[in-house]
Amino acid sequence: METWNMETAANKLVLYRESLCEEEKSKATIEKYERDVRKFLKFLDGRCETLGGITKSMVVEYKEELLKGYEGSSVNSMLAAVNNYLYYISKGECRVKQIRIQKIPYIDDEKCLSVEEYKSMVNTAREEGKERLAMILETLGSTGLRVSELSDITLERLKSGVISIHNKGKVRTIAMTKDLRKKLLRYAKSHKVLSGPIFVTKSGKSVDRSNLWREIQRICKRIGIALKKAFPHNLRHMFAMCYYKIEKDIVGLSEFLGHNSIETTKIYTKGSYTNFIRKLEKMNRTIQ
Numbered sequence: 001m002e003t004w005n006m007e008t009a010a011n012k013l014v015l016y017r018e019s020l021c022e023e024e025k026s027k028a029t030i031e032k033y034e035r036d037v038r039k040f041l042k043f044l045d046g047r048c049e050t051l052g053g054i055t056k057s058m059v060v061e062y063k064e065e066l067l068k069g070y071e072g073s074s075v076n077s078m079l080a081a082v083n084n085y086l087y088y089i090s091k092g093e094c095r096v097k098q099i100r101i102q103k104i105p106y107i108d109d110e111k112c113l114s115v116e117e118y119k120s121m122v123n124t125a126r127e128e129g130k131e132r133l134a135m136i137l138e139t140l141g142s143t144g145l146r147v148s149e150l151s152d153i154t155l156e157r158l159k160s161g162v163i164s165i166h167n168k169g170k171v172r173t174i175a176m177t178k179d180l181r182k183k184l185l186r187y188a189k190s191h192k193v194l195s196g197p198i199f200v201t202k203s204g205k206s207v208d209r210s211n212l213w214r215e216i217q218r219i220c221k222r223i224g225i226a227l228k229k230a231f232p233h234n235l236r237h238m239f240a241m242c243y244y245k246i247e248k249d250i251v252g253l254s255e256f257l258g259h260n261s262i263e264t265t266k267i268y269t270k271g272s273y274t275n276f277i278r279k280l281e282k283m284n285r286t287i288q
Helices: 006-011 013-022 027-044 056-069 072-088 115-127 131-143 147-152 155-160 178-190 209-223 233-247 250-257 262-268 273-287
Strands: 163-167 170-174
Touching: 006 013, 006 027, 013 027, 013 072, 027 056, 027 072, 056 072, 115 131, 115 209, 115 233, 131 147, 131 178, 131 209, 131 233, 147 163, 147 209, 155 163, 155 178, 170 250, 233 250, 233 262, 250 262
Parallel strands: none
Antiparallel strands: 163 170
């Protein structure tokens, strides 16, 4: 493999994809890693002739190039894919360190989706006759599920009342309110879903992340919600913030969301910048 030139390497990514499947990476992770590696190989084209010619200084240069156009967290995400690929092609010595990022105790207001905005999205979708979109939004907002986990919402599981989620090599059971369960069963009946996942396209395939993203972008643009908030995963963040605000149980929330680390869950429980400043001002009034 080390003798492959850059063009051949890009065309042979199917083998790398197979290795990720063997590692039991999730579909979303595999697609992201492949996309990030293609970007890395494109950068290398013209800088070295073969995979064997990759040097650490080239990878460091790529890291610096990414920092010019992306935030630190995005750079780290892309470097994770590159480092994994370098190990795969026996160039592990060329792997680079990720960026050290100072944690921020809040989320920018432009990215923080409020409950009111979420409700407006659901209502607008329903008013437009987009019942599938409305039910997907309501399901994600009410359960904190990932988009990739929607396929685990099957008619059989809804009828049994036990919703098992299979993702990232783990199985977890989520709770679902009776009201949401009834809505989903009514939806399945009205859309003549006889078995399997209830959210499918006209061709019978699972709902695609990119298609859902475009639908959400359109809805948000129509009702004046900042497009930086208009992505499916933001509903998971909103769910986590609401849960933590009421329960203050980060351990339970971590288990419900299916996180391996509470540190990951902490990211989901950060409030908006405005709320952070409000708390800071309240504290300052007590010490002045």
